[in-house]
Amino acid sequence: MATATTASAHARAVRQHRVLRSLPYLAPAALLYGIFLLYPMIDSVRLSFFSWSGYATAPQEFVGLKNYRYLLTQDTVFWTALRNSMIWVVLSVAIPMVLSLLMALALNQRIWGRNAFRSIFYIPSVFASITVAAIWRWIYNPTMGVINQALEAIGLGDLAHEWLGDPRTALYSIFVASVWQGVGFNMVLFLAGLQSVPAELVDAARVDGAGRWQVFRNVTWPALRPTTIVVVILTIINSLKVYDLVVGMTGGGPAQSSQVLALWSYQQSFSNHNFGAGGAVATVLLILSLCLVVPYLAWSMKGDD
Amino acid sequence: MTEMTAVPVARTAVGPDDGAAATPNRPPRDWVTVGLWIALLVTAAFWLVPFAVMVLTSFKSRADLVSGSTLGLPAQWLWSNYADAVDTGDLWISGTNSLLVAVIKVPLGLLLAALAAYALARIHMRRAKWIVAVFAVGSMVPIQVALGPMFQLLLKANLLDTYVGLILPYLAFGVPYQVFMLYGSFRAVPDEIEESARLDGASTFRIFWQICCPLIKPTLAALFVLDFVSTWNEYAMASTILQSGSMATIPLAVQNFSAQHGTDYGPLNAFIIMTAIPVLIVYLLFQRYFVSGAFSGAVKG
Numbered sequence: 063m064a065t066a067t068t069a070s071a072h073a074r075a076v077r078q079h080r081v082l083r084s085l086p087y088l089a090p091a092a093l094l095y096g097i098f099l100l101y102p103m104i105d106s107v108r109l110s111f112f113s114w115s116g117y118a119t120a121p122q123e124f125v126g127l128k129n130y131r132y133l134l135t136q137d138t139v140f141w142t143a144l145r146n147s148m149i150w151v152v153l154s155v156a157i158p159m160v161l162s163l164l165m166a167l168a169l170n171q172r173i174w175g176r177n178a179f180r181s182i183f184y185i186p187s188v189f190a191s192i193t194v195a196a197i198w199r200w201i202y203n204p205t206m207g208v209i210n211q212a213l214e215a216i217g218l219g220d221l222a223h224e225w226l227g228d229p230r231t232a233l234y235s236i237f238v239a240s241v242w243q244g245v246g247f248n249m250v251l252f253l254a255g256l257q258s259v260p261a262e263l264v265d266a267a268r269v270d271g272a273g274r275w276q277v278f279r280n281v282t283w284p285a286l287r288p289t290t291i292v293v294v295i296l297t298i299i300n301s302l303k304v305y306d307l308v309v310g311m312t313g314g315g316p317a318q319s320s321q322v323l324a325l326w327s328y329q330q331s332f333s334n335h336n337f338g339a340g341g342a343v344a345t346v347l348l349i350l351s352l353c354l355v356v357p358y359l360a361w362s363m364k365g366d367d
Numbered sequence: 368m369t370e371m372t373a374v375p376v377a378r379t380a381v382g383p384d385d386g387a388a389a390t391p392n393r394p395p396r397d398w399v400t401v402g403l404w405i406a407l408l409v410t411a412a413f414w415l416v417p418f419a420v421m422v423l424t425s426f427k428s429r430a431d432l433v434s435g436s437t438l439g440l441p442a443q444w445l446w447s448n449y450a451d452a453v454d455t456g457d458l459w460i461s462g463t464n465s466l467l468v469a470v471i472k473v474p475l476g477l478l479l480a481a482l483a484a485y486a487l488a489r490i491h492m493r494r495a496k497w498i499v500a501v502f503a504v505g506s507m508v509p510i511q512v513a514l515g516p517m518f519q520l521l522l523k524a525n526l527l528d529t530y531v532g533l534i535l536p537y538l539a540f541g542v543p544y545q546v547f548m549l550y551g552s553f554r555a556v557p558d559e560i561e562e563s564a565r566l567d568g569a570s571t572f573r574i575f576w577q578i579c580c581p582l583i584k585p586t587l588a589a590l591f592v593l594d595f596v597s598t599w600n601e602y603a604m605a606s607t608i609l610q611s612g613s614m615a616t617i618p619l620a621v622q623n624f625s626a627q628h629g630t631d632y633g634p635l636n637a638f639i640i641m642t643a644i645p646v647l648i649v650y651l652l653f654q655r656y657f658v659s660g661a662f663s664g665a666v667k668g
Contacts, residue, residue, distance in 0.1 A: 087486035098539030102513035190600030303509040324511040331515040
């Protein structure tokens with residue numbers, strides 16, 4: 063009895079000692095994170111229940127769910143932004159993800175010029191998004207841009223177009239630039255994932271007479287599953303974050319046709335001086351992100367006490 | 368931690384292969400490889416067009432751009448576009464600002480994240496996993512979710528338009544992702560190494576700094592590159608926090624340049640090329656860590 067008590071007292075002391083010992087290591091990062099990330103994030107949610115112009119002297123007035131009612135019933139731009147963000151998510155999962163997987167599979171072979179190919183596809187992703195926006199605005203230039211010039215050169219001049227100035231094409235034109243920029247990063251993730259494909263298994267399958275497709279279907283693809291989950295999650299999260307490209311290429315226009323949630327939250331707060339509505343858009347964005355992040359974290363930390 | 372290189376999935380694809388002679392009924396794999404190579408070449412050509420446009424445009428005069436094809440060679444190579452871009456874009460001012468911010472933020476952030484990740488991974492606290500999870504959440508939410516209140520916070524602290532006011536939020540937004548990645552790496556360090564060091568009387572910090580950090584060098588190097596590139600390129604926060612032109616970082620300078628001198632396509636493209644050089648250098652220097660170190664943790668390999 064007595065020994066049990068001392069043992070648990072000892073265990074408690076060890077635990078307290080550990081917490082104390084870890085504090086100097088943990089505190090600086092935790093403080094920064096708490097003050098400059100968690101607090102502003104939570105404050106955005108709080109502000110979504112207030113009406114506020116953002117000026118320090120102006121009062122913050124509690125309005126309950128009014129900002130959300132406004133978003134859902136009156137703010138047509140919000141619905142455009144939400145729809146565009148969803149389109150962006152779906153397109154990103156479909157196009158650049160498949161493309162980057164194909165590139166990784168091809169460049170995982172011993173193929174002539176492999177490193178050059180990898181660099182060509184990867185380098186756009188070290189460029190700043192705002193820079194990529196400037197480059198592509200030039201590419202889309204109605205008269206001097208390379209796309210319209212190429213279309214005319216091959217006799218498809220009728221298709222030449224004001225790509226960023228037409229509400230029907232603006233969003234998709236920005237998306238093309240994002241594919242150019244983003245595909246290389248996903249390719250590298252898939253290449254890293256391909257390293258976990260057991261070579262013996264591939265060899266064994268080949269000896270058994272399996273073709274390329276069968277090897278992919280039965281060996282490579284199952285081994286790539288964890289990577290694919292990571293890439294899907296990252297792709298969706300990055301889609302919800304899209305901001306710089308839109309700011310740099312259209313600013314959300316023409317006529318809000320290329321508006322997205324992240325930019326609309328910013329503009330409601332800083333351009334329209336409506337921090338309540340901005341906070342409400344931010345909260346919607348936060349909830350969408352958490353719906354993905356929380357299950358992903360639960361999965362990734364599982365079996366890792 | 369071993370450095371892995373990419374293991375080819377199909378080792379039999381290229382080169383002389385003894386097995387090929389033994390099994391004569393094999394499909395003609397070389398043709399598949401050739402087809403693949405052509406597909407890659409075509410895709411790469413498309414990927415290179417924007418670079419070609421950028422470089423060619425950077426040497427052209429306005430008259431040249433109006434009259435000729437954008438992908439044609441310049442009638443006269445106008446090197447002066449680069450000098451013009453340096454002058455009108457205040458390249459040295461914004462370059463110095465960006466470099467200063469990156470040189471302080473990147474190593475400091477990585478150190479703080481490594482300390483925190485080490486404590487979470489190696490000092491066996493209860494609920495360490497929960498703390499990691501709380502950190503990780505922060506790495507995945509869009510910055511815009513916090514920008515409004517962040518602006519107010521820095522306004523009250525009188526930190527708007529200052530280096531400190533930019534670096535503190537940068538640290539806060541870099542730390543969670545790095546803690547998440549480093550936590551995984553530190554956990555992979557075998558317990559025995561740490562225990563034997565402890566028996567030899569090494570302090571916790573010494574174990575962290577002289578034993579564990581060197582072991583996870585590939586991850587640290589990869590995170591360093593990623594963080595340098597994303598700090599150099601960051602736009603949304605910088606545009607909110609920095610207001611005066613003399614404080615502008617590189618992305619703000621690019622955006623200002625294209626907003627104010629949007630029709631000077633030659634100098635604009637020259638400017639863009641010059642602003643991308645530092646990240647290209649960093650990428651080339653650390654390239655080898657990329658496929659090996661960085662992401663093997665990320666993908667639960």
